[in-house]
Amino acid sequence: MWIWVLVILVSLILTASAVSTLTWMLHAWGTPENLKATRFSPPDGQHHLSFSLLVPARHEENVLHATVERLLESTHQNYEIIIIVGHDDPDTTAIARQLEAQYATRVSVVVDTNERKNKPKALNTALPHCTGEVVGVFDAEDQVHPLLLEHIDHEFRTTAADVVQGGVQLINFDSSWYSVRNCMEYFFWFRSRLHLQAQKGFIPLGGNTVFVRTEVIREAGGWDENCLAEDCDLGVRLSTAGKKIAVAYDAVLVTREETPHSITALLKQRTRWNQGFLQVLRKGDWRRLPTFGQRALARYTLISPLVQAFSGAVIPVGLAVGLFADVPVGVAFISFLPVIPTLATLAFEVAGLHDFGKQYRVRIGTLHYLRLLAGMPLYNVVLALAAARAVLREYTGRREWELTKHLGVHLKAAHEGD
Amino acid sequence: MAVLERLHLPQAAPGQAVAPPRRLLTYAPALLITVVVAVQLVNVTGYPAIDDDEGTYLAQAWALRQGSLAHYTYWYDHPPVGWLQIGAFSWIPELLFRDGLAVAAGRFIMPLVTGISALLLWIIARRLRFSPLAAGAAVLLFTLSPIALTLQRQLYLDNIAVPWVLGAYALALSPSRHLGHHVASGVCAAIAVLTKETMLLAVLPVAYTMWRTADPHTRTFSLAGLGSGLVLTGALYPLYALLKGELLPGPDHVSLWDAVRFQLSDRPPSGNMFVSGTGANELLTAWLATDPVIVVGGALSVVAGMAFSRLRPVALGGMILMVVGMRPSGYLPAMYIIGLLPFFAICAAGIAETLLRTAARALGRLPLPLRALPLVLRLRRLRPWFLAATVVAAAGAVLAVWLPGQARVLTVDANADRRAALEFFRGAVAEPQGVKVLVDDALWLDLRNSGFDPVWFYKADLDSAVRKELPGGWRDFDYVISSGIMRQDAARLPTVRDTLTHSTPLTGFGEGYARIEIRRVYGG
Known part of the structure; x- marks a missing residue:
C-alpha cells in the first residue's frame, strides 16, 4: 500500500515539474508576439557606449588567436579587449602578448597571479583595468559576430538596462551522438527560457556574451571567487538588487561555442554547473528577492538541474513499477503520467531542431533527429550522474574547478554555417 | 437591419460605417443559443423513439459511477470517454425525473451539449470571418433542421464528440495563435476521437487549419503542440488496455486489438449509397426524407466550399467524412450524419453569404447603358432591401420544407x-x-x-x-x-x-x- 502512495506522489511531482519545465522552455514560441520580443531591435548605427571586453584564457593556445582576431572585426568604434592569462601558463601568455603587440590600441594583457586559479578570480583581476562604460565577458573559444557590439550598444540605450545577456549557441550539432542534444539545450535556454526568467525578474546569467555596466559590477563587488557558477551567481545578485536585465537573441549575432569534446568533459562541465547552482542556492542571496513568486522561481530554477536529473533516473523506475509490479490499474496509470510531458518535450525538441536548422542554415538530416530522440535516455543518465556527482562533491567539500578543454571544432562549424 | 448592412461591406474595413453595435454582438449569440436550447428541450423525452444504443451508453455511464467501465464485460467496443462524460451529468436528470423512462430523462443533458456545440460553431464561423448574420444562420442550420432536432437530442456518442471536434477547430483558429491553444486543440481532437472513433476523420483537417492560421515563425512548434496533444492524449486509451493486459488478443480475455479489427473489418459493409436495396441507401433515403435541405444543400456546399479559401478548412472536414461515408465497402452507422451536420451548416451558411455578397456587388457594377436607366438607379438604392428580401425568402422556403418535420419532432410522443x-x-x-x-x-x-x-x-x-x-x-x-x-x-x-x-x-x-x-x- 505505502508503495502505491509513493508511486502516486513521486509521479505527480515529476509530472508537475516536467510540465512547468516544458512550458517555460517554450516561452518564446508561446505567441508570435513573444517570439518577436526575444529579438534584438534593429540598431540605429550610433555608438554611444564604450566596451571593455574581458577574455579569460587558461590553456587556450589552440583557440585564443582566432577568437581575438574575430573580436577585432567588430564594427563598433569604441572598445578594448583585455586578455587575462595565468602567470603559470606561458603558451597562452605568449599568444596574448603577441596579440597585444600587434593591436596595441585595442588589446591589452592582464596577468592573474592567484595561486589557485578560476574564472571569477581572473575576471576580478581584470576589473580594475577596465576603462569602458560596459564590461563584456567572452570565453577564449567564443566566435563573436562583428555586429554584436553595435546591437548591444543599442539594446542598452533603448531598454535602459543595467545588464544585457546576448545569445550563446553550441553549433557543432554534428560532432557526436550527444552534441545535438547539447546544442538543443542551449537553443531552448538562450532562445526561450532566459527571456522568461528576465521577464519574471530572476535570471541566472550565462558565462559569456554577458554585458554589465561597469559601475554596476563594481558596486556589486565583482564576481564571487568561491562559486563554481559565478555567472549564475552574478545574475542572482543583480536580480536581487533590482537591476534591470535584458535578454536578446538573434541567430546571426549569437556567440558560437563548441560542445564538450567527450562524455567525460560533458560530465565534468555539468557537475560544475550543478554544483555551482547548488552553491548559489545555499548562499541564499535569492531570499532577498521582493516577491514570493520570484523566490519560488529562484528556488525552483536553482534546484531544477537536480530535479531534471532525478526525473531522468526515476521515470523509468516508475514505468517498470507500473508495467510489472502488481499494482491497481489506476496507480499504474498515474505512474505513466510523467511520460506524457517527457514525450511532448521530445516532440518540441524535434520542432526546435527543425527551427535550429532553418535559423542557422544547416541541413538537419534524419540521423540528427534520430540521435536527438534515441540519445535522450543515455544523455539523461549522464545528467543524472553529473547531478549525483555535484551533490556528492558539494557536501564533501570538493569545490575546485574542473576545466573544459576546447579543441576548436566550432570554428570549422561556424565557417561552414556562414 | 444594421446586421444585414454588413453583408455587402468588404471585410477588410471593419469598424467602418454600419458595424453593428458591440453590445448586440455580445448578446446575439447568447440569445440565439438560448432559443436553440429551448427548442431542443421541447418534447425531448417524447421523440424520437428511444434507441437501444442510447440505453447502452446511459447504462454504461451508470456503471461507471458504480466503479466499472460498463454494465457488462467491457470489450473495447468504444473508448469509455463518451459515457464518462454522460456519467458526469446523467445523475442530475436521474434525481429530477424518477418516474418516467431513464433514457428519456437522460436526454435532458443533450440540449446543453448542443448549446455548447452551437456556441463553438458561432465562434468558428466568426473566426472564419463570417458576418454575424451568416454565423447565426450556420447555428440555426446546425440545430433546428428536423434531422438535427431528431438526432441531437439522442444519447449518442457522436453528439458528445461534436463539441470536442468543434473545440479543436475553434482553438486551431485562435486569433492570438497561442501555443497553449494549439496544444489544447490537439487534446480536444483526441477527446473527440476517444469519444467516438469515427471523429478521427473529422479532426484530420485541424492540422491544415492550424497550418494556415499559425504564424510562419512559430508554426513548427504549433504543429508539434497539436501533434503531442493529440497523440499523447489519444495514447492513454491503448495504455489503459496495455496496463490491463488487454492490448493484444489472448485466451480468456477481450482485447483492444480484436475490438479494432471488429470495427474496421468484421462489420458487414453497408453497400453503395446510391444503389437501392443496400443498407447505406436505406439510411440515405431516411435522411433525405427527414430533411432534404440540409442533406443535399449541406453536401453541395461542402463540395463548393473547397473552392473558397476561407471555407476550405471546414469544407475539408466535411469532404473527408463524406467520401469515407460513401465507400460501399465500409460500414455506415445510422448516426454517422451527426458528425457531418456542423460541416454542412457552416459551409451552407458560408456559401450563401458568398453568393449574396457577389450578387450585391454585381448589382453595384451594372454595365453603363443599364446604369443610366432611372429604374436601375432606384434599384441600387434598394439594394439593402433586395438583400433582406432574398434572405427572408430563402429562410421562408427552408422553413416551409422544415415545418412538418419540426412539428413531428416537437409534438409526437413516440415513447x-x-x-x-x-x-x-x-x-x-x-x-x-x-x-x-x-x-x-x-x-x-x-x-x-x-x-x-x-x-x-x-x-x-x-x-x-x-x-x-x-x-x-x-x-x-x-x-x-x-x-x-x-x-x-x-x-x-x-x-x-x-x-x-x-x-x-x-x-x-x-x-x-x-x-x-x-x-x-x-x-x-
Missing part, C-alpha cells in the same frame, strides 16, 4: 408505448427481487432501478461471463420484454430466439417494429 409497457410490468410484478428479465438496453436501467434482474439480450448469447450464469438457457428467465431490435436480431442469437419462442405474451403495446410485448417465459 408512449414503451412507457406504458414499463408501467404495466412494474404493476404486474409485485416482488421484483430476483426476477430475471431478458430485455433491450432501452429499458435495462429502468428495470435495474426498479429492483429487477435485467439481462441485456445481446449479452445472453455473446458475453461468456453472462452465459455462465445462465446454465439453463431460456429456462433461467422469468420474463422477456420484446422490442423491435430484439426480434430483428433474434435470428442470430439462439438464447434470445429460444426465450422468445418459449414464452407467451401477457400484453403488448404498439404495432410493427415499435411493438413492445411483455412475455412470460414458460415455467418461469
Whole structure:
C-alpha cells in the first residue's frame, strides 16, 4: 500500500515539474508576439557606449588567436579587449602578448597571479583595468559576430538596462551522438527560457556574451571567487538588487561555442554547473528577492538541474513499477503520467531542431533527429550522474574547478554555417 | 437591419460605417443559443423513439459511477470517454425525473451539449470571418433542421464528440495563435476521437487549419503542440488496455486489438449509397426524407466550399467524412450524419453569404447603358432591401420544407408505448427481487432501478461471463420484454430466439417494429 502512495506522489511531482519545465522552455514560441520580443531591435548605427571586453584564457593556445582576431572585426568604434592569462601558463601568455603587440590600441594583457586559479578570480583581476562604460565577458573559444557590439550598444540605450545577456549557441550539432542534444539545450535556454526568467525578474546569467555596466559590477563587488557558477551567481545578485536585465537573441549575432569534446568533459562541465547552482542556492542571496513568486522561481530554477536529473533516473523506475509490479490499474496509470510531458518535450525538441536548422542554415538530416530522440535516455543518465556527482562533491567539500578543454571544432562549424 | 448592412461591406474595413453595435454582438449569440436550447428541450423525452444504443451508453455511464467501465464485460467496443462524460451529468436528470423512462430523462443533458456545440460553431464561423448574420444562420442550420432536432437530442456518442471536434477547430483558429491553444486543440481532437472513433476523420483537417492560421515563425512548434496533444492524449486509451493486459488478443480475455479489427473489418459493409436495396441507401433515403435541405444543400456546399479559401478548412472536414461515408465497402452507422451536420451548416451558411455578397456587388457594377436607366438607379438604392428580401425568402422556403418535420419532432410522443409497457410490468410484478428479465438496453436501467434482474439480450448469447450464469438457457428467465431490435436480431442469437419462442405474451403495446410485448417465459 505505502508503495502505491509513493508511486502516486513521486509521479505527480515529476509530472508537475516536467510540465512547468516544458512550458517555460517554450516561452518564446508561446505567441508570435513573444517570439518577436526575444529579438534584438534593429540598431540605429550610433555608438554611444564604450566596451571593455574581458577574455579569460587558461590553456587556450589552440583557440585564443582566432577568437581575438574575430573580436577585432567588430564594427563598433569604441572598445578594448583585455586578455587575462595565468602567470603559470606561458603558451597562452605568449599568444596574448603577441596579440597585444600587434593591436596595441585595442588589446591589452592582464596577468592573474592567484595561486589557485578560476574564472571569477581572473575576471576580478581584470576589473580594475577596465576603462569602458560596459564590461563584456567572452570565453577564449567564443566566435563573436562583428555586429554584436553595435546591437548591444543599442539594446542598452533603448531598454535602459543595467545588464544585457546576448545569445550563446553550441553549433557543432554534428560532432557526436550527444552534441545535438547539447546544442538543443542551449537553443531552448538562450532562445526561450532566459527571456522568461528576465521577464519574471530572476535570471541566472550565462558565462559569456554577458554585458554589465561597469559601475554596476563594481558596486556589486565583482564576481564571487568561491562559486563554481559565478555567472549564475552574478545574475542572482543583480536580480536581487533590482537591476534591470535584458535578454536578446538573434541567430546571426549569437556567440558560437563548441560542445564538450567527450562524455567525460560533458560530465565534468555539468557537475560544475550543478554544483555551482547548488552553491548559489545555499548562499541564499535569492531570499532577498521582493516577491514570493520570484523566490519560488529562484528556488525552483536553482534546484531544477537536480530535479531534471532525478526525473531522468526515476521515470523509468516508475514505468517498470507500473508495467510489472502488481499494482491497481489506476496507480499504474498515474505512474505513466510523467511520460506524457517527457514525450511532448521530445516532440518540441524535434520542432526546435527543425527551427535550429532553418535559423542557422544547416541541413538537419534524419540521423540528427534520430540521435536527438534515441540519445535522450543515455544523455539523461549522464545528467543524472553529473547531478549525483555535484551533490556528492558539494557536501564533501570538493569545490575546485574542473576545466573544459576546447579543441576548436566550432570554428570549422561556424565557417561552414556562414 | 444594421446586421444585414454588413453583408455587402468588404471585410477588410471593419469598424467602418454600419458595424453593428458591440453590445448586440455580445448578446446575439447568447440569445440565439438560448432559443436553440429551448427548442431542443421541447418534447425531448417524447421523440424520437428511444434507441437501444442510447440505453447502452446511459447504462454504461451508470456503471461507471458504480466503479466499472460498463454494465457488462467491457470489450473495447468504444473508448469509455463518451459515457464518462454522460456519467458526469446523467445523475442530475436521474434525481429530477424518477418516474418516467431513464433514457428519456437522460436526454435532458443533450440540449446543453448542443448549446455548447452551437456556441463553438458561432465562434468558428466568426473566426472564419463570417458576418454575424451568416454565423447565426450556420447555428440555426446546425440545430433546428428536423434531422438535427431528431438526432441531437439522442444519447449518442457522436453528439458528445461534436463539441470536442468543434473545440479543436475553434482553438486551431485562435486569433492570438497561442501555443497553449494549439496544444489544447490537439487534446480536444483526441477527446473527440476517444469519444467516438469515427471523429478521427473529422479532426484530420485541424492540422491544415492550424497550418494556415499559425504564424510562419512559430508554426513548427504549433504543429508539434497539436501533434503531442493529440497523440499523447489519444495514447492513454491503448495504455489503459496495455496496463490491463488487454492490448493484444489472448485466451480468456477481450482485447483492444480484436475490438479494432471488429470495427474496421468484421462489420458487414453497408453497400453503395446510391444503389437501392443496400443498407447505406436505406439510411440515405431516411435522411433525405427527414430533411432534404440540409442533406443535399449541406453536401453541395461542402463540395463548393473547397473552392473558397476561407471555407476550405471546414469544407475539408466535411469532404473527408463524406467520401469515407460513401465507400460501399465500409460500414455506415445510422448516426454517422451527426458528425457531418456542423460541416454542412457552416459551409451552407458560408456559401450563401458568398453568393449574396457577389450578387450585391454585381448589382453595384451594372454595365453603363443599364446604369443610366432611372429604374436601375432606384434599384441600387434598394439594394439593402433586395438583400433582406432574398434572405427572408430563402429562410421562408427552408422553413416551409422544415415545418412538418419540426412539428413531428416537437409534438409526437413516440415513447408512449414503451412507457406504458414499463408501467404495466412494474404493476404486474409485485416482488421484483430476483426476477430475471431478458430485455433491450432501452429499458435495462429502468428495470435495474426498479429492483429487477435485467439481462441485456445481446449479452445472453455473446458475453461468456453472462452465459455462465445462465446454465439453463431460456429456462433461467422469468420474463422477456420484446422490442423491435430484439426480434430483428433474434435470428442470430439462439438464447434470445429460444426465450422468445418459449414464452407467451401477457400484453403488448404498439404495432410493427415499435411493438413492445411483455412475455412470460414458460415455467418461469
